[in-house]
Amino acid sequence: EAGVAQSPRYKIIEKRQSVAFWCNPISGHATLYWYQQILGQGPKLLIQFQNNGVVDDSQLPKDRFSAERLKGVDSTLKIQPAKLEDSAVYLCASSSRSRTGELFFGEGSRLTVL
């Protein structure tokens, strides 16, 4: 079974530029999450989708971050314009409807904002 796929793995941009990250969850997983992991900290939830609907985006900085999951499968997270403090690893995770609580993570996309 293929795992959660993310791209790009690494991205370096200047502040005020824009960037987009892509995630393809495990096949059949209805729930998709985007987490932000700043160096030395635990992952922090940015947004959770159930199919193509948003369940929780309370910690998403909506003035600069946006995310979509149009067909209930792939998802894109966008940052525009980027700030220095957005330098982090962006982790995508997915889970099934069984509600066992387990999340399956991709390898992450590391963003450096200069």
Add this chain to the structure above:
Amino acid sequence: AQSVTQLGSHVSVSEGALVLLRCNYSSSVPPYLFWYVQYPNQGLQLLLKYTSAATLVKGINGFEAEFKKSETSFHLTKPSAHMSDAAEYFCAIPSGGGADGLTFGKGTHLIIQP
């Protein structure tokens, strides 16, 4: 909201020694508790999961954790450390409040001394 606290941002042990990583959860008894491991430049991988079926949980790579309600703890142990255990370890708890994502601790970096 539920939370977890990991005591010690860095833990250093000698190869072959006991590994003990500490995690305490907030007062409400959670339905699940998790330990995840993150190797350098990789995503998070599930190490083990508590589901109330048993208080002592065995995971991969020889790790285990014991759920202690009286101490609100879920500490991770391994009898004999191996060099390959060097990684970041995260304790996690369901976020609650209608969303079924996970809230992570700040992580403990495990260093193995030869």
